Amino acid sequence: MSGDTCFHCGEPIAxxxxxxxxxxxxxxxCCAGCAAVARTIADCGLSAYYESRSALARRESDxxxxxxxxxxxPEVQEPFVRRLPHGILQATLLIEGVSCGACVWxxxxxxxxxxxxxxxxxxxAARRASVEWEEGRxxxxxxxxxxxxxxxxxxxxxxxxxxxxxxxxxxxxxxxxFVAGLGMMQVMxxxxxxxxxxxxxxxxxxxxxxxxxxxLTTPVVLFSAGPIFCSAWRGVRQLRAGMDLPVALGIAxxxxxxxxxxxxxxxxxxxxxxxxxxxxxxxxRYLERSGMARAEELRLRLAHGAPAFAERIIAGKVPAxxxxxxxxxxVPGDRVQVSPGALIPADxxxxxxxxxxxxxxxxxxxxxxxxRAGDFVAGGSVNLASPLTVVVTRAGGDGTLAxxxxxxxxxxxxxxxxxxxxxxxxxxxxxxxxxxxxxxxLAWLSIDSSRALAIxxxxxxxxxxxxxxxxxxxxxxxxxxxxxxxxxxxxxxRAIEVLSRATHVVVDKTGTLTVGxxxxxxxxxxxxxxxxxxxxxxxxxxxxxxxxxxxPILARAAGLPAIEASGLRNFPGRGVEGVIGGxxxxxxxxxxxxxxxxxxxxxxxxxxxxxxxxxxxxxxxGYLAILTLGDxxxxxxxxxxxxxxxxxxxxxxxxxxxxxxxxxxAGDLGIDRRVAEAGPQRKLAFVRELQSRxxxxxxxxxxxxxxxVLAQSQVSIAMGGGTxxxxxxxxxxxxxxxxxxxxxxxxxARRTMxxxxxxxxxxxxxxxxxxxxxxxxxxxxxxAGIGMAASSLIVVGNALRLAGTGKAGPERDSGADRTxxxxxxx
Amino acid sequence: MDILxxxxxxxxxxxxxxxAIFWWALGAGQFEDLEGPAYRILxxxxxxxxxxxx
Numbered sequence: 001m002s003g004d005t006c007f008h009c010g011e012p013i014a015x016x017x018x019x020x021x022x023x024x025x026x027x028x029x030c031c032a033g034c035a036a037v038a039r040t041i042a043d044c045g046l047s048a049y050y051e052s053r054s055a056l057a058r059r060e061s062d063x064x065x066x067x068x069x070x071x072x073x074p075e076v077q078e079p080f081v082r083r084l085p086h087g088i089l090q091a092t093l094l095i096e097g098v099s100c101g102a103c104v105w106x107x108x109x110x111x112x113x114x115x116x117x118x119x120x121x122x123x124x125a126a127r128r129a130s131v132e133w134e135e136g137r138x139x140x141x142x143x144x145x146x147x148x149x150x151x152x153x154x155x156x157x158x159x160x161x162x163x164x165x166x167x168x169x170x171x172x173x174x175x176x177x178f179v180a181g182l183g184m185m186q187v188m189x190x191x192x193x194x195x196x197x198x199x200x201x202x203x204x205x206x207x208x209x210x211x212x213x214x215x216l217t218t219p220v221v222l223f224s225a226g227p228i229f230c231s232a233w234r235g236v237r238q239l240r241a242g243m244d245l246p247v248a249l250g251i252a253x254x255x256x257x258x259x260x261x262x263x264x265x266x267x268x269x270x271x272x273x274x275x276x277x278x279x280x281x282x283x284x285r286y287l288e289r290s291g292m293a294r295a296e297e298l299r300l301r302l303a304h305g306a307p308a309f310a311e312r313i314i315a316g317k318v319p320a321x322x323x324x325x326x327x328x329x330x331v332p333g334d335r336v337q338v339s340p341g342a343l344i345p346a347d348x349x350x351x352x353x354x355x356x357x358x359x360x361x362x363x364x365x366x367x368x369x370x371x372r373a374g375d376f377v378a379g380g381s382v383n384l385a386s387p388l389t390v391v392v393t394r395a396g397g398d399g400t401l402a403x404x405x406x407x408x409x410x411x412x413x414x415x416x417x418x419x420x421x422x423x424x425x426x427x428x429x430x431x432x433x434x435x436x437x438x439x440x441x442l443a444w445l446s447i448d449s450s451r452a453l454a455i456x457x458x459x460x461x462x463x464x465x466x467x468x469x470x471x472x473x474x475x476x477x478x479x480x481x482x483x484x485x486x487x488x489x490x491x492x493x494r495a496i497e498v499l500s501r502a503t504h505v506v507v508d509k510t511g512t513l514t515v516g517x518x519x520x521x522x523x524x525x526x527x528x529x530x531x532x533x534x535x536x537x538x539x540x541x542x543x544x545x546x547x548x549x550x551x552p553i554l555a556r557a558a559g560l561p562a563i564e565a566s567g568l569r570n571f572p573g574r575g576v577e578g579v580i581g582g583x584x585x586x587x588x589x590x591x592x593x594x595x596x597x598x599x600x601x602x603x604x605x606x607x608x609x610x611x612x613x614x615x616x617x618x619x620x621x622g623y624l625a626i627l628t629l630g631d632x633x634x635x636x637x638x639x640x641x642x643x644x645x646x647x648x649x650x651x652x653x654x655x656x657x658x659x660x661x662x663x664x665x666a667g668d669l670g671i672d673r674r675v676a677e678a679g680p681q682r683k684l685a686f687v688r689e690l691q692s693r694x695x696x697x698x699x700x701x702x703x704x705x706x707x708x709v710l711a712q713s714q715v716s717i718a719m720g721g722g723t724x725x726x727x728x729x730x731x732x733x734x735x736x737x738x739x740x741x742x743x744x745x746x747x748x749a750r751r752t753m754x755x756x757x758x759x760x761x762x763x764x765x766x767x768x769x770x771x772x773x774x775x776x777x778x779x780x781x782x783x784a785g786i787g788m789a790a791s792s793l794i795v796v797g798n799a800l801r802l803a804g805t806g807k808a809g810p811e812r813d814s815g816a817d818r819t820x821x822x823x824x825x826x
Numbered sequence: 827m828d829i830l831x832x833x834x835x836x837x838x839x840x841x842x843x844x845x846a847i848f849w850w851a852l853g854a855g856q857f858e859d860l861e862g863p864a865y866r867i868l869x870x871x872x873x874x875x876x877x878x879x880x
Binding site: 189205215 | 831835838841845849858862866868
């Protein structure tokens with residue numbers, strides 16, 4: 001088993017050509033990226049990292065170290081670099097890819113080996129690093145390159161975000177929690193002797209205890225419970241009974257009575273109950289807040305996807321001269337030059353140039369999209385082939401990346417229908433409770449007035465409407481976070497609820513089940529050369545070509561030893577000719593290749609099937625190979641259909657493609673219901689018909705021409721390919737192209753609804769038992785406090801169970817699903 | 827039992843002292859990273875990294 005997965009990142013190995021020697025042993029690697037990083041780690045003498053790590057590394061993509069030089073510029077450094085005395089500079093960096101404690105050690109030691117670096121420390125929980133270095137002896141770009149060489153991506157951490165409101169709020173809550181906890185423990189210490197002595201304590205000592213308890217309880221009530229009183233007061237002013245109102249009334253009543261008793265020297269005191277209750281209540285809220293904080297952190301990371309700098313064209317100079325500016329300083333109307341391989345710094349329109357662009361950060365689809373003059377390009381996408389001149393249309397905060405953040409905000413801000421209902425119920429509940437408590441208090445005043453106060457306080461405190469208002473958002477937030485880790489961005493909160501009820505799954509074909517672009521499906525050697533040699537030759541000819549078939553060929557040849565072709569000549573519409581090793585070689589249409597091979601190709605070797613392209617490679621000695629390209633199924637398509645069927649969903653496939661092709665793919669995947677040659681109207685009618693028969697339809701499409709159908713379905717998932725996310729009409733967006741994550745999403749949705757229902761059931765049962773018990777005088781305020789807080793903790797803890805699920809890792813099928821439309825086996 | 831009249835007020839003072847210490851710790855960022863330091867002690871075998879960190 002260990003031979004089949006990469007030693008560095010754990011991904012399955014497609015072809016075993018990379019190995020790196022680590023600590024004397026050759027270890028298999030999955031790709032050039034991982035091999036390079038592993039080599040760097042071994043060369044630095046840091047191979048102990050592999051022995052102590054507890055989590056696998058992230059798969060390495062090609063690093064682009066050229067960009068990092070800009071970090072030496074003062075303007076770029078300004079937000080996150082501080083000047084310390086004695087010529088020391090200190091930078092706070094955000095590090096991506098840190099997965100466990102061994103990564104911390106790796107980065108810290110790797111940096112300390114640089115001459116001039118004085119201090120390096122990594123905060124694992126926040127993914128932040130602090131580096132101190134002597135100005136002049138080493139440069140920040142060198143530090144960042146070192147981090148990149150070790151396999152992590154570093155960027156400057158904006159000082160503003162580090163002091164974000166969320167962090168401040170969390171600190172405040174923690175401080176209040178501590179005050180309450182300290183108060184609770186000490187007040188208990190005073191209360192226990194009073195209980196134990198059972199009335200035999202001297203009056204003086206008893207009074208002493210009470211006063212000490214009063215002194216310690218006062219900060220707890222005023223400070224720690226302060227926000228509770230504020231929120232209850234706000235609710236009263238708006239004439240709405242919030243869930244904090246009974247709690248606030250209970251605390252206030254108990255405290256007032258206890259203070260009165262202390263001053264007067266006689267009567268019951270409840271300081272221990274009050275402090276314990278406040279502590280437990282704050283504890284439950286703190287747990288809930290930490291669950292929400294993870295979603296917040298994901299949002300901050302999204303915001304950091306933007307590039308740091310841009311090449312702005314200085315107006316008026318001919319030929320064009322550019323200046324390097326931080327990307328955040330761009331304004332609409334600026335013109336920027338984007339070189340091949342660079343990130344597009346902001347949303348804009350292409351003014352000049354034509355190049356394929358990789359929009360995977362925004363859409364998840366790494367299929368390059370060709371952009372020409374007049375096309376929109378999004379900030380954060382990668383320019384792939386030729387230089388582009390772009391006119392900026394939206395500055396940083398308005399760009400597409402910012403829109404993704406906002407969509408996430410919208411999802412977190414909205415509540416599923418069940419939560420809104422629960423809120424309303426909670427409000428009525430509180431009103432009813434206040435009325436009943438008052439009535440019970442009056443009743444007890446006539447029966448046994450000494451107990452009346454204790455009973456009313458117990459009733460107010462023991463009730464727990466918080467399960468209705470508190471735990472549902474926690475469950476939704478936890479589920480949203482888990483779904484994001486699977487690659488699904490939830491843009492409407494109601495999606496989770498509907499997803500759990502889906503009965504039918506309607507899937508688009510092109511772009512969803514299939515990759516949507518040409519891939520090299522098969523190589524058939526016809527001569528003496530093997531597959532790899534043929535691909536290398538083909539790549540040599542196609543290098544620099546912008547024809548659609550070039551990309552898959554070059555991709556397949558990546559990593560193989562490249563050879564040079566000279567004298568390249570392009571014959572438009574027919575092929576490319578070049579000279580390799582002294583011989584003329586041609587790649588292109590069969591007739592074009594025949595021109596050099598000087599004999600005909602047997603016709604039966606060519607498959608004339610819809611969607612497949614056959615390209616022939618030949619040289620002067622004869623035919624070398626046939627390469628077939630087509631739109632292949634996504635790896636995981638078969639597993640997706642199988643898993644969804646296992647979950648009991650009915651799968652239907654809709655496509656605009658020809659009947660023959662659709663039948664073949666549907667049959668291959670095991671989908672019975674299919675519609676071919678369907679335009680948008682037909683697709684819409686199909687979904688409507690299903691819905692009229694009571695189906696709950698989940699639609700998975702790629703958003704370009706499926707918008708009406710996505711809107712019509714009860715819940716829709718967009719592949720994100722080509723869609724302008726700012727106007728996303730889908731409820732969820734699959735950011736990565738890993739469709740195999742979808743069955744897990746259905747599962748999470750179902751579990752979320754189940755947990756919400758469990759919480760509601762618990763809240764109902766608990767209140768039904770506890771409030772009557774308190775009214776009858778069976779529950780003291782102390783027990784009431786414990787019960788209420790325990791109930792809150794149970795509910796929040798149950799909701800947080802959802803936060804644990806994440807990407808399963810290398811459980812996917814490796815390339816086994818690569819079946820071409822043409823039906824042959826590659 | 828007169829000693830109680832000293833000890834109880836003293837305990838109140840101590841509690842405020844503990845609160846002040848925690849206030850400092852919170853402000854100094856002691857609670858920011860709760861996972862990292864656990865691994866740190868495992869990794870310092872060779873090289874002897876003994877520079878104090880906050």
